[in-house]
Amino acid sequence: VSTHSGEFERIASLSRIYAGTHGAVMLGIGDDCAVLAGSASARVWTVDTAVAGVHFDLAFMPLHDVGYRAFMAAASDVAAMGARAEAALSSLIVPPDLDDAALYALAEGIAAAAREVGASVAGGNLARGRELSITTTVLGVADGRVVTRAGARPGDGVFVTGVLGAAALGLVALRAGADVAEALEPSRARAVRHFLAPSARFDRSGLVSRSASAAIDVSDGLVQDLGHLAAASGVGITVELARVPRVDEHAALALALGSDPVALLLSGGEDYELAFTAPRDAVPNALATCIGIVKAGAGVVVVDEAGERIDVGAGHDHFVR
Amino acid sequence: VSTHSGEFERIASLSRIYAGTHGAVMLGIGDDCAVLAGSASARVWTVDTAVAGVHFDLAFMPLHDVGYRAFMAAASDVAAMGARAEAALSSLIVPPDLDDAALYALAEGIAAAAREVGASVAGGNLARGRELSITTTVLGVADGRVVTRAGARPGDGVFVTGVLGAAALGLVALRAGADVAEALEPSRARAVRHFLAPSARFDRSGLVSRSASAAIDVSDGLVQDLGHLAAASGVGITVELARVPRVDEHAALALALGSDPVALLLSGGEDYELAFTAPRDAVPNALATCIGIVKAGAGVVVVDEAGERIDVGAGHDHFVR
Numbered sequence: 133v134s135t136h137s138g139e140f141e142r143i144a145s146l147s148r149i150y151a152g153t154h155g156a157v158m159l160g161i162g163d164d165c166a167v168l169a170g171s172a173s174a175r176v177w178t179v180d181t182a183v184a185g186v187h188f189d190l191a192f193m194p195l196h197d198v199g200y201r202a203f204m205a206a207a208s209d210v211a212a213m214g215a216r217a218e219a220a221l222s223s224l225i226v227p228p229d230l231d232d233a234a235l236y237a238l239a240e241g242i243a244a245a246a247r248e249v250g251a252s253v254a255g256g257n258l259a260r261g262r263e264l265s266i267t268t269t270v271l272g273v274a275d276g277r278v279v280t281r282a283g284a285r286p287g288d289g290v291f292v293t294g295v296l297g298a299a300a301l302g303l304v305a306l307r308a309g310a311d312v313a314e315a316l317e318p319s320r321a322r323a324v325r326h327f328l329a330p331s332a333r334f335d336r337s338g339l340v341s342r343s344a345s346a347a348i349d350v351s352d353g354l355v356q357d358l359g360h361l362a363a364a365s366g367v368g369i370t371v372e373l374a375r376v377p378r379v380d381e382h383a384a385l386a387l388a389l390g391s392d393p394v395a396l397l398l399s400g401g402e403d404y405e406l407a408f409t410a411p412r413d414a415v416p417n418a419l420a421t422c423i424g425i426v427k428a429g430a431g432v433v434v435v436d437e438a439g440e441r442i443d444v445g446a447g448h449d450h451f452v453r
Numbered sequence: 454v455s456t457h458s459g460e461f462e463r464i465a466s467l468s469r470i471y472a473g474t475h476g477a478v479m480l481g482i483g484d485d486c487a488v489l490a491g492s493a494s495a496r497v498w499t500v501d502t503a504v505a506g507v508h509f510d511l512a513f514m515p516l517h518d519v520g521y522r523a524f525m526a527a528a529s530d531v532a533a534m535g536a537r538a539e540a541a542l543s544s545l546i547v548p549p550d551l552d553d554a555a556l557y558a559l560a561e562g563i564a565a566a567a568r569e570v571g572a573s574v575a576g577g578n579l580a581r582g583r584e585l586s587i588t589t590t591v592l593g594v595a596d597g598r599v600v601t602r603a604g605a606r607p608g609d610g611v612f613v614t615g616v617l618g619a620a621a622l623g624l625v626a627l628r629a630g631a632d633v634a635e636a637l638e639p640s641r642a643r644a645v646r647h648f649l650a651p652s653a654r655f656d657r658s659g660l661v662s663r664s665a666s667a668a669i670d671v672s673d674g675l676v677q678d679l680g681h682l683a684a685a686s687g688v689g690i691t692v693e694l695a696r697v698p699r700v701d702e703h704a705a706l707a708l709a710l711g712s713d714p715v716a717l718l719l720s721g722g723e724d725y726e727l728a729f730t731a732p733r734d735a736v737p738n739a740l741a742t743c744i745g746i747v748k749a750g751a752g753v754v755v756v757d758e759a760g761e762r763i764d765v766g767a768g769h770d771h772f773v774r
Contacts, residue, residue, distance in 0.1 A: 175496070179542040179590055181580040221500040223588045225546075259502040263583050267544045269500055269590040 174278050176215045177271040180206035184264040192306045195234050197328040199241025201402075202266040205351065207249050208332040208404040210272035212349040214279035214341035216334050217251035221269040225261035238266070249332055276341035279408070281364035284346040286428045289412035290369055291420040293333045293405045295377045296354055297386075297393070300400025302327025304391050316388055319381040330404040339419050340408055347408035353399040355444045358407055358432045365409075368429030373398070374437050377421040398434060398444050495599050497536045498592040501527035505585040513627045516555050518649040520562025522723075523587040526672065528570050529653040529725040531593035533670040535600035535662035537655055538570045543577035544588040551585060559587070570653055597662035600729070602685035605667040607749045610733035611690055612741040614654045614726045616698045617675055618707075618714070621721025623648025625712050637709055640702040651725040660740050661729055668729035674720040676765045679728055679753045686730075689750030694719070695758050698742040719755060719765050 182188055182202040190198070203220065210217045222242050226235060246253050251270065302323035305312070312320050333349070340347055348361045354376065362369045376397050383393040409426050434442045503509055503523040511519070528538045543563050547556060567574050572591065623644035626633070633641050654670070661668055669682045675697065683690045697718050707714040730747050755763045 177542065177590075177592065178576065179544045179578050179588070181544050181546060181578050181588070183546055183580050183582040185583075186581050221498065221590060223500045223502050223544075223590075225502060225504055225584075225586055255499065257500050257502050257588070259504050259586070260507050261504040261584050261586060262506075263546075265546055265580070265582060265586070267500070267502070267578070267588040269498075269542060269544075271498065271592070 174215075174274045175218075175271055176210055176213045176274060176278060177269060178206055178209040179267060179269045180209065181265055181267040190264075192309065193328065195237040196241035196244070199238040199243075199266065200245045200329055201241075201327075203242045203245035203268050203270075204249075204330050204332050204404055205402070206268035206270045207245065207251065207334075208330075208349040208351065210270050211332045211334045211404075212279075212347050212406060213272065213274060214276065214335050214344065214347060215272035215274040217246075217249045217270050217272045217332070219252045219254040219271050220246055222253055222256035223259070223267040223269070224256065225259050225263065225265045225267075227262050227264055228260065230264060242266070242268070249334060274341065276338060279340055279344045279347045281346050281348050281361045282366075283344075284361060284365035284367050284369075284409035284426045286367060286426050287412075288345050288409040288426040289415065289422045290358065290371065290407070290409055290424040290426060291415050291422055292350065292354070292377060292407045293420050294403065295379050296350060296403050296405060297378055297396035297398075297400040298323050298326035298382060299330060299402040299404075300327070300353075300396045301382050301386055301389075301391065303402070304389050304396070305385070308389050312385065312388055316381075316385045319379070319385040322379065323382060323385065327402065330402065332404055333406045335406075337419060339415065340406065343410045343414040344408040345410055347406055350403045350405045350407055351401055353401045354407065355398050355432050355434065356401075361407065361409070362426075362430065362432055365426075366430075368427045369409075369424060369432045370427060371398075371424035371432065371434045372437075373434055373442060375421065375423045377423070394442070398442075495536075495595045496539075496592055497531055497534045497595060497599060498590060499527055499530040500588060500590045501530065502586055502588040511585075513630065514649065516558040517562035517565070520559040520564075520587065521566045521650055522562075522648075524563045524566035524589050524591075525570075525651050525653050525725055526723070527589035527591045528566065528572065528655075529651075529670040529672065531591050532653045532655045532725075533600075533668050533727060534593065534595060535597065535656050535665065535668060536593035536595040538567075538572035538591050538593045538653070540573045540575040540592050541567055542590040543574055544580070544590070545577065546580050546582035546584065546586045546588075548583050548585055549581065563587070563589070570655060595662065597659060600661055600665045600668045602667050602669050602682045603687075604665075605682060605686035605688050605690075605730035605747045607688060607747050608733075609666050609730040609747040610736065610743045611679065611692065611728070611730055611745040611747060612736050612743055613671065613675070613698060613728045614741050615724065616700050617671060617724050617726060618699055618717035618719075618721040619644050619647035619703060620651055620723040620725075621648075621674075621717045622703050622707055622710075622712065624723070625710050625717070626706070629710050633706065633709055637702075637706045640700070640706040643700065644703060644706065648723065651723065653725055654727045656727075658740060660736065661727065664731045664735040665729040666731055668727055671724045671726045671728050672722055674722045675728065676719050676753050676755065677722075682728065682730070683747075683751065683753055686747075687751075689748045690730075690745055690753045691748060692719075692745035692753065692755045693758075694755050694763055696742065696744045698744070715763070719763075 188198045207217045386393040509519045531538045704714040
């Protein structure tokens with residue numbers, strides 16, 4: 133039995149793998165184009181690429197998780213507009229040494245992420261190359277208002293969903309490889325899970341599209357991404373370090389692994405949480421954490437509990453950027 | 454002056470390059486997603502990837518043309534549905550040695566092709582990698598009926614637009630490099646142009662969406678692509694070699710370059726013409742050439758003027774497939 137099928141056979145297999153995903157697709161894999169059902173709502177779409185050795189490392193990441201993360205990274209951009217993901221195209225460049233089992237593990241991860249967000253993988257492309265890469269195009273639909281990066285107003289609160297720094301800590305732990313003290317093992321497993329299987333934060337409650345003045349997803353690190361939002365909105369942002377949501381046990385693990393917990397929190401990327409601005413009384417605590425305030429001016433400043441400014445390094449480096 | 458800008462600077466430059474493209478985009482480059490205007494029509498979208506050394510060779514192809522062709526190859530899939538291209542996302546993997554001038558030449562080619570088909574480059578992605586690749590996602594809209602590969606009926610005529618084999622001959626000429634006899638030079642220039650600057654065949658007359666029972670674009674070679682159409686439709690197709698439209702002067706050039714003119718005609722790819730089936734009296738000669746007939750059965754047969762079956766080799770190999 134050959135472990136390298138022909139192109140059409142591989143596409144047929146991918147088509148079966150993607151068949152379990154769902155969305156508003158009238159015609160999917162197997163023709164020149166996928167056909168989407170018409171809609172009067174605003175459509176949003178994005179594309180994101182993950183390259184082996186740059187955005188992921190097969191030495192310590194299973195291919196299923198590589199596919200899952202690559203899809204979520206693209207879907208997260210749709211979430212950051214206050215929209216929901218509807219359909220996706222997945223374009224792969226596949227090196228000769230990647231066999232069928234590896235390819236299908238990758239595709240299963242992509243399909244799992246698509247199902248998780250309720251989107252359909254409507255088509256894609258397979259090309260040969262020397263370097264594995266996954267390019268995901270996601271089309272989303274905004275039932276309400278589309279929320280951009282440009283709309284934050286002085287006086288708005290700054291909010292984030294979930295916890296930050298966990299994915300970057302998981303990457304540090306995976307890279308370190310070695311076992312950690314037994315007491316730290318649950319924290320390690322949780323951080324690794326954050327890194328390998330992030331969830332794009334779709335606005336199921338409608339909070340973001342109803343209340344947010346501006347939004348972005350945390351992919352490059354909190355301070356860097358808030359910097360993009362501040363620049364697009366023409367405002368400044370002050371973040372209070374103590375308010376930034378985190379997993380308490382992660383600080384001990386970070387120190388044990390030789391990493392700075394504060395740097396992970398402020399500059400660690402790939403959490404795929406949402407950061408957004410909104411009137412301060414518009415956001416229930418259960419849905420997001422208020423971490424700071426929008427001010428007139430420019431740039432992002434982080435302050436400690438005494439109000440002293442904290443020096444923040446550069447943004448998250450993904451892999452080898 | 455550095456020839457390698459930072460990522461954000463490069464994106465800003467690409468955004469300016471793409472600003473001259475047009476389409477139904479409410480929000481383009483600079484946020485997490487592009488936003489498309491709502492519509493009640495069917496949307497079609499596709500993705501296609503071109504990889505250096507596989508689909509193009511920088512040794513004899515200018516980067517502008519590489520971008521132009523990569524875009525047209527994707528747009529052609531939209532044309533093959535009887536739809537028009539509306540907007541595109543362009544995702545590039547860029548190796549460290551590709552400098553700004555090269556990147557912008559590539560992007561200018563992409564933008565030129567987008568303008569040519571009336572589409573907007575609404576966004577994209579830049580990733581680092583070792584191998585240059587261009588992944589183009591095109592979203593199209595079908596004002597009329599969407600035409601798939603599955604709909605050909607026995608008795609339908611088989612039609613193609615333009616001429617075939619010209620792009621493959623242009624590639625042969627570029628690879629050969631050497632000068633040809635002066636008398637062949639105009640043919641050579643014309644064939645090279647066909648290869649470097651193909652045009653996706655959008656259905657401006659509405660003929661395809663009105664009359665075609667099935668359609669596909671000729672990217673892998675006439676016989677191979679008609680084979681996909683026949684398989685999807687559950688029919689057989691007979692093509693008369695003498696009717697396949699060609700540039701008469703190309704036969705002499707092909708022979709001078711050591712290539713088989715018939716093989717180029719039947720198996721040469723990347724012409725990006727449309728092949729479609731339709732009732733035989735529904736297609737004016739000025740718009741497309743009737744080259745054969747749909748029959749009950751399966752597969753594609755090519756016959757000579759005596760009705761004898763001609764042996765046809767494999768499809769076009771793009772570059773090194």
